[in-house]
Amino acid sequence: MHWRNYPVSALLSVLLFAACKKEEPGPYTPDPLDEQLEAALLEAAQGKGLAYFRLPAPDAFDAIPQDPRNPLTAEKVELGKLLFHETGIALNPRNPAGAGAYSCASCHFASAGFQAGRHQGIGEGGEGFGLNGEGRRRDENFSVIDLDVQAIRTPSAMNGAYQEAMVWNGQFGAAGPNAGTEYAWVPGSKPEVNHLGFHGLESQAIEGLDIHRLVTDETSLESLGYKEYFNQAFPEMPEQERYSRVTAGLAIAAYERTLVSDEAPFQKWLSGEKEALSSLEKEGAILFFGKAQCNSCHTGPALNSMEFYALGMGDLFDCPEETFQTPVDAPTDLGRGGFTGRPEEIYQFKVPQLYNLKDSPFYGHGASFRSIRDVVVYKNRAIPENPDVPAARLAEGFIPLGLSDQEIDAITAFLENGLHDPNLRRYEPAALPSGLCFPNNDPQSRVDLGCE
Secondary structure, eight states, X not given: OOGGXXXXXXXXXXXXXXXXXXXXOOOOOOOHHHHHHHHHHHHHHTTSOGGXXXXXXXXXXXXXOOOTTSOOOHHHHHHHHHHHHOSTTOOSOSSGGGTTSOOGGGSSBGGGTSBOSSSSOOOTTEEOOTTTSTTOEEOTTSOGGGOOOXXXXXXXXXXXXXXXXXXXXXXXXXXXXXXXXGXXXXXXXXXXXXXXXXXXXXXHHHHHHHHTTXXXXXXXXXXXXXXXXXXXXXXXXXHHHHSSHHHXXXXXXXXXXXXXXXXXXXXXXXXXXXXXXXXXXXXXXXXXXXXXXXXXXXXXXXXXXXXXXXXXXXXXXXXXXOOSSOOTTOGGGGBHHHHHOOGGGTTBEEOOOOTXXXXXXXXXXXXXXXXXXXXXXXXXXXXXXXXXXXXXXXXXXXXXXXXXXXXXXXXXXXXXXXXXXXXXXXXXXXXXXXXXXSSOOSXXXXXXXXXX
């Protein structure tokens, strides 16, 4: 029968079926780059195998590094997730207009890779959000002195379980590199919290609640609907100690330990999905773990380390954008030495983790780079940009690498895309017990975030 003789309805069915039918992907063609990358990784792992670079699933608590005094539980992590985003606990603001308007997540939110979406994070005193935090600005009703800002770029909270000491100078945490720094934990200083004996994430979270004036007493928590969450998270703790800044900090730290970028293409490649990385990204990874020697500092599951180096990068006060509370003599600009007081550690900053960097386009402790490629070029040239850093202080490994433009492009592709987990919003709560907007709750943010 000629096709003209078929009923119109039958012809339409055939055409629709043909249009909707998708070709099944063919079998994966073996790529020689996979063998090269595996060889580079095995050499870089120094006998620990490919598993050395794998991140666990966020609910694989037994596989996530943790403080033995703060074991992970589902109830504790859930409480921490809520508190981390809760704007309702901002109950002790410098300016009454800041009450209930900001949270931990104001400067560490998921869509920005748990960084701020701008060169300098603003907690209290900021207004607006924009599309990804870039629209946050100083509320004109706040004086500069009332702004809740830091004189250094907001570090990422991603993969913090692999850091024993926190922030750029590593001042938070009683273990690891901070053993022997007890002399610097002086009364009234931020590192005084280390006397509690917790690891970095726990110490930072406990102190951060105080620094940012977030209130977690029993009365406040009960009014916001959190008391039962604390009961479930800390059932073994005496009730008179259960609702406090310490327990709130422990819950927040527990949540932060589960912020892992395990859905990034590189992690999928490590788990056997060889097509997860493009050929260019594989070439970049081979260079990263080989010729470029990036892994000499960036290693392990989070591609970081607990080392501190001086690379001569610029400080936040040098930014072309407006900054607040960034004096030229800020102690934070001295890096590790500003905390320890050791002359040999001045201008040294902690090696950061490398996942989800492209979610917030500001790099270096002073946000002096605006693209990942710029950072790779800087490392390749090894010409310091900060005149305040003496040549004698620069890291021995800060030397020209001799990479071509094509090699720089390949490394950039690996860092931008191969290490990008596209699903970090899974770490956000669906809603808060208070019902308030997050990560910010000021009037303009509520509009920008669609909370109105």
